[in-house]
Amino acid sequence: MAVGVLLVTHPGIGGALLDTATRLLGPLPLPAAAFELPFEADPAALLPAASAALRRVQGEDGVLLLTDVYGASPARLALQLARIAAPCRRVAGLSLPMLLRVMNYGEQGLDELARTAANGGRNGVVVDDA
Secondary structure (H helix, E strand, C coil), X not given: CCCEEEEEXXXXXXXXXXXXXXXXXXXXXXXXXXXXXXXXXXXXXXXXXXXXXXXXXXXXXXXXXXXXXXXXXHHHHHHHHHHHCCCEEEEECCCHHHHHHHHHCCCCCHHHHHHHHHHHHHHCCCCCCC
């Protein structure tokens, strides 16, 4: 199975997370890229560029779109991408634990990988009472 991963985020987030994941894991097992939406940008105007980024990582089994904040401009842009490119799944709340979990389970299909991403994000939040 081959799923691509596109991080659709606010500036400075997606690229930094991909760089860190690559530093920790070495070459990533899934094609991945970041599309960072500038704060002042018109998401509709950037749809063609975001769509091109999606096509660059699209695997034969689809694309997992990871966004930083549900409902924010990057998430709304990811929704537009999901409507024009299939199959896609979207997961919000992007974090390093989420991305690492996705990359460690790259053999999964798109639906299962979306659930794995969400679980990675949830399980990555820990209250440390030490």
